[in-house]
Amino acid sequence: MGQKNTVYGFGDATYQAIGEYNGLVKLVNDFYDAMETLPEAENIRNMHHKDLTESRDKLVHFLSGWMRGPNIYQAKYGSINIPKAHSHLNVGEQERDAWLLCMEVALEKQSYSEELKQYLLDQLAKPAEMIRRATQGG
Secondary structure (H helix, E strand, O other), rough: OOOOOOOOOOOOOHHHHHHHHHHHHHHHHHHHHHHOOOOOHHHHHOOOOOOOOHHHHHHHHHHHHHOOOOOOOOOOOOOOHHHOOOOOOOHHHHHHHHHHHHHHHHHHOOOOOHEEEHHHHHHHHHHHHHHHHHOOOO
């Protein structure tokens, strides 16, 4: 009868629902593939290194802990303050929206429930807006 009704955000429910580590890798790869191909994302793509290998790895590691799975980011990369880590960039509304569009395109490629896709977009909009505010001064 499909996916059971899960309350995302509690314990590691979200991490489990996305397919744990391997699911994260697929989501992140689809996200960066969208960033490399969507014309709306050209500006944010240019904010990254030409080789996205480390960016992909960092996002997988970050999202693992963010989704309350294993906290593997700190072990590999140290602690992170998301707004501070992006403070050298000029992230306005257009860049924030392009990032979220890439995530929306990536989510559509996953076999997640519509409820999970919407939950993730809603939750990811919060740090995206936090980054915009931090780099735009409010």
